[in-house]
Structures are given as C-alpha cells and as structure tokens.
Amino acid sequence: MTAEKTLVLASGNAGKLKEFDGLLKPLGFDVRPQADFGVHDVEETGLTFVENALLKAREASRVSGLPALADDSGLEVDALHGAPGIYSARFAGEPKSDTRNNEKLLTALADCVEGQRSGRYWCVLVYLRHPDDPVPVIVQRSWEGEILAHPRGEGGFGYDPLFWLPDQNMSVAELSAETKNRLSHRGRALQGLVDLLKVAHG
Ligand SMILES: O=P(O)(O)OP(=O)(O)OP(=O)(O)OC[C@H]1O[C@@H](n2cnc3c(O)ncnc32)[C@H](O)[C@@H]1O
Ligand SMILES: [Mg+2]
Numbered sequence: 001m002t003a004e005k006t007l008v009l010a011s012g013n014a015g016k017l018k019e020f021d022g023l024l025k026p027l028g029f030d031v032r033p034q035a036d037f038g039v040h041d042v043e044e045t046g047l048t049f050v051e052n053a054l055l056k057a058r059e060a061s062r063v064s065g066l067p068a069l070a071d072d073s074g075l076e077v078d079a080l081h082g083a084p085g086i087y088s089a090r091f092a093g094e095p096k097s098d099t100r101n102n103e104k105l106l107t108a109l110a111d112c113v114e115g116q117r118s119g120r121y122w123c124v125l126v127y128l129r130h131p132d133d134p135v136p137v138i139v140q141r142s143w144e145g146e147i148l149a150h151p152r153g154e155g156g157f158g159y160d161p162l163f164w165l166p167d168q169n170m171s172v173a174e175l176s177a178e179t180k181n182r183l184s185h186r187g188r189a190l191q192g193l194v195d196l197l198k199v200a201h202g
Contacts, residue, residue: 009032010056011033018177023186036064044056044072048124049140050072061133069193071186076142084105123189125189145165145172160173
C-alpha cells in the first residue's frame, strides 16, 4: 500500500464512517477516522453542502497532516421547499438525534398525501491533498425517493427508515449495506471521486 492512499475521513457520523469503510477498504485505501487524530467537529457555517464539506476536510487535514475526505450530505424534500437540506443533521435541534429528526419530518409532512412526498438525498464529497490545497476534488450526487408516512426497516442511519425507493419497493433501511453502497448518493459520489482522483492526482 502506498502512503498516498492513507486518508483521514473528516466525519464524526458512525453511519457514514461504516459506509466509507466498506467502500474504500476494498479499493486499497487506509481510512482513518478523524477521531484518531482528536479532530473535533467544525461549525458548519456554510450555506451549501460544498462549503461545509470544504470546512470539514480542511480542518481534518490540518490537524492530522494527511489528505482528507469530507462528506456533507442531507435530504431535500420538495413539499418543504428543500428543507431540511444542509440542516438535515440538526433539523430537530441540538444535540443531533436521528429519532427526533425523523419525528419532525413526519409531523411536517402530516398533511402531504402520497404523490406529493418526493425528495432526494444529496452527497457532496471533497478531497484535499493538504489543508491549503487550491484544487479540491469535488463530486456531488443525488438519490431520488419518497418520504414514507411510517418508518420501515432497521438498516442504514439518519432518514433511511423514511426514505422509500419505488424501484426497489423498499425503504433504504431495508436494503443490505452492499446494495445501499451500490445505489446511494454517497456510494456513487465516491465512485465518481475515485475516478477523478485517478485523472487529477495520479
Ligand atoms: O458532519 P459529519 O461529522 O460528517 O456528520 P453529520 O451527521 O453532522 O453529517 P452532515 O453534517 O453531512 O449531515 C448529514 C445528515 O443528513 C442525513 N443523511 C445524509 N446521508 C444520509 C444517508 O445515507 N442516510 C440517511 N440519512 C442521511 C443524516 O441526517 C445526516 O446526519
Ligand atoms: Mg455535520
């Protein structure tokens, strides 16, 4: 394994870290969570996923001295004019809670009938070779679905029990980890990033 393939993952989200591990280890990357270096969560002050991902990657790379990969992601619901969007993790306030976020989403959509509950996950990945890297590698991918009226399934994390995939006839929380990684906003963004890295940085 080459030293260039060691990465710090700029995330404190256990669900994301597990998915990245499953995706990056088979590709030969040595993936280190930011907690290994004592990196704390940065304040996500950006107005876009890309700004927040840059903030996270820069901090993790600065503290660890390694190239960094950050993920800023969230759920965009059409009937809620794009909410919770970049505020998805803290939709129901601090401290962050998937359970309370899901309850708040169900309440917000209580009057919304089937057919008006469309939405999508977004994942923006940013890769920095070092904290001052002027050429970040950036990939954005979405994943279309509908918001269920009741949770289904035990897998995944976050809004997955409420995110329905008509094509699969399942919620994301009912998919296997492998299938989620193959289809998801994050899995496809990472595939795109790995392809770009081959071109951009050898
Ligand atoms: O910032 P880090 O430390 O990475 O962890 P976080 O949970 O705060 O991550 P974000 O700021 O990117 O917020 C993303 C939120 O969007 C939701 N989300 C993103 N991807 C998801 C997925 O694959 N399944 C379910 N929910 C997801 C979930 O609520 C996340 O907490
Ligand atoms: Mg966050």
